[in-house]
Amino acid sequence: MTHSNSGKFMTAREAAALIRDGDTVGLMGGGGGLMEATHLFEAVQARFLETEAPRGLTVMHALGIGDKKTKGMNCFAHEGLVKRVIGGHWVWSPAMQRLAEEEKIEAYILPGGVSSQLMREIGAGRPGLFTHVGLGTVCDPRQGGGRMNASAREDLAEVVQMDGREYLRYKPFPIHVALVRASAADEDGNISFEHEAANLDAQSLALAARNSGGKVIVQVKERVSNGSLKAREVRIPSAWVDAIVVDPAQATSYAIPFDPAFSGELTGGARRDSEATDHAMEKAASAEAFGERQAVARRAAEELFNTGKARPVVNYGVGVPDAVARLVALRGDSGRIYQTIEHGTYGGLLMDGELFGYARNASAMLDAATQFDFYAGGGLDIAFLGFGEFDEEGSVNVSRLGGFTVGPGGFIDIAQNARKVVFCGTFAAKGVKLVTGDGTLRVTQQGAVKKLVQRVDQVTFSGPQSIVRGQEVLYLTERASFRLMQGGVELFEIAPGVDLDRDVLAEMGFAPRIAKDLAVMPARFFNAAG
Known part of the structure; x- marks a missing residue:
């Protein structure tokens, strides 16, 4: 789209230019294109290939992002573009895995839930995330501290004692840029997720960047008039948002342009018809050898x-x-x-393979940080x-x-x-x-x-x-x-x-x-x- 002289709307190229050398950039996605800001990722890659800027980024993401070929984290898998990756799941980007193996970047991992919750703690200005999650695992500094190659030398967490029990404190750090995906933005910049197949950690990530003094850049499918979004539909308020990029080609997944069964928008007869289709899909699956x-x-x-x-x-x-x-x-x-x-979803027909994380006709969708709170507290x-x-x-x-x-x-x-x-x-x-x-x-x-x-x-x-x-x-x-x-x-x-x-x-x-x-x-x- 053309540049708007008013408000926060701009092109992907203009949004990518807001990222500076050495910035820490928070990304979101769930593999297979789930809530991935594809247009923004590709714009960052294009800028780097044309100008060799930005350089030396730290990139953080909670879950897997990409298609195992060219999309998602693969857009960032260029020597010089990133110096450090703190990733929850890496298999969607073989190119980034190779950079880690070849010691071209500092490679770290964090549990996916910890990443989402840490973003919320950073946004709230608290001294990191205190949790039992990760004790005794590779994320424990006594077992590796999240370091995945020799170039990674810092511990992302430290062991602390409280009330006679051990916990890990995952250390906070500023988020300079958040690249967030959503469905719609009104003229003022309020953001809705209504057509998305999950919420993931969009809200936590935006909060972290906003209160770190950074930039919140949101990719949406459509721009709507003020008053079009009900207050309860707004998941990220305009006050948090710095830039908005409209991508009319934004899809539910890499393979699915749009399906309301994945966004939970079907009700009544339409949902029953879709659930009948789900049942037929399950019966077909039972025919596997x-x-x-x-x-x-x-x-x-x-x-x-x-x-x-x-x-x-x-x-x-x-x-x-x-x-x-x-x-x-x-x-x-x-x-x-x-x-x-x-990912925050309850019920429905679970997808697998490249659509893992999607559910048709889900009964509820929560933010990922809240879902992980439920898990960490013993709800599973x-x-x-x-x-x-x-x-x-x-x-x-x-x-x-x-x-x-x-x-x-x-x-x-x-x-x-x-x-x-x-x-x-x-x-x-x-x-x-x-x-x-x-x-x-x-x-x-x-x-x-x-x-x-x-x-x-x-x-x-x-x-x-x-x-x-x-x-x-x-x-x-x-x-x-x-x-x-x-x-x-x-x-x-x-x-x-x-x-x-x-x-x-x-x-x-x-x-x-x-x-x-x-x-x-x-x-x-x-x-x-x-």
């Missing part, structure tokens, strides 16, 4: 109603937990749980999460795999605070060949990568800390099931058809305890007919 993922999902789903709660509050992570969520929906059990995701009854590897102490690594910075996203906030945690994943990786579907599981070729190791490469979930907190923790694979006990991991279940010594114990990096009443999983988990 049966394999070890489905076997693990069936076993994991057995734990859903063993929490002591009539209607438990549940969170699903990525990977095999996707299959658990799909199975629960297919069985018609969604109404028996309160389904949540860390059970979480189904993936694992990269786990060890004899029950510690899990998902944040650094194969030498690459992956980041935890919301994993640490969720895993550390759920009353019951069910880690779901395959037993091994790379080259594994299995035969199943007839009520048994047979291993015809072992994997080259062992995922059950003596010591994890990085602690993203601490088994010893979990024992102190009194959590119930399970590790479920297609071959065997384990649980966390005082003193370490115990094997309590194996799959029918699996040879305990050859297929399980010989393929582990440690010798687990073996339960006296070692059981065999029911054949129905391994029957393709269900």
Whole structure:
């Protein structure tokens, strides 16, 4: 659009010019284009490629941003443009991962929830975020302090004692520029999220920049007249906003131009029609070829109603937990749980893959910081999460795999605070060949990568800390099931058809305890007919 001589509206190029060398820039997004200010990101990249400015930025983001190719954080993955990245989840930008691996930037991670909450603390002028979240993990200064490469030398947190208990204080820092995504702005600059598929940490990020004396730059799809937005629809007031860029091409995701089912705008008959479509989508998904993922999902789903709660509050992570969520929906059990995701959404049909974080026909959408407050305070009854590897102490690594910075996203906030945690994943990786579907599981070729190791490469979930907190923790694979006990991991279940010594114990990096009443999983988990 052309430049406006009045108010806060400007072009993306003009907005990008507001960023100075050395600024700390806060970004938002949830992977796959969820609430990503794509137009602004591309404008910053274009300016740098044309002028080599701005330089030396510190970039912070709570969740994953990008498409694993050219969008999102990939726009910032240029040597010289950034000097430091504090990222919650890195896999959406292989280019930024390479810069970290090659020591071209200082690479750090923070838990996704901690990032959102820290923005709020910065905005409120408080002395950082005091929390138990991250104790005993890579974010604890005794375990790495969030540093992910040799170029990163600072600890992002420090250990403090209060009332005889340990906490982490995540240190505050000013946010010079916030690049925020929303739906609409009125002429005065009031901002609405009404067509967005989540709220994420937009409000916390804007608050942090506003009260740091920085710039709040908002990308919206449309400019509306004053009086068009109801007061309760305004999520960021004009008083916080410095610049607004209109992008008429702004989409729900990279792949979806706009769908009101994702923004929660459907009601009445329209919503029922959309939910019927969701049901058809789930039935189609059930036609996937049966394999070890489905076997693990069936076993994991057995734990859903063993929490002591009539209607438990549940969170699903990525990977095999996707299959658990799909199975629960297919069985018609969604109404028996309160389904949540860390992005702030409740209910609905969860998407997976590149649309993880989206939900069709959600029942509620909260800000991410509030959702993480709910988790941190103990509101989550059970979480189904993936694992990269786990060890004899029950510690899990998902944040650094194969030498690459992956980041935890919301994993640490969720895993550390759920009353019951069910880690779901395959037993091994790379080259594994299995035969199943007839009520048994047979291993015809072992994997080259062992995922059950003596010591994890990085602690993203601490088994010893979990024992102190009194959590119930399970590790479920297609071959065997384990649980966390005082003193370490115990094997309590194996799959029918699996040879305990050859297929399980010989393929582990440690010798687990073996339960006296070692059981065999029911054949129905391994029957393709269900």
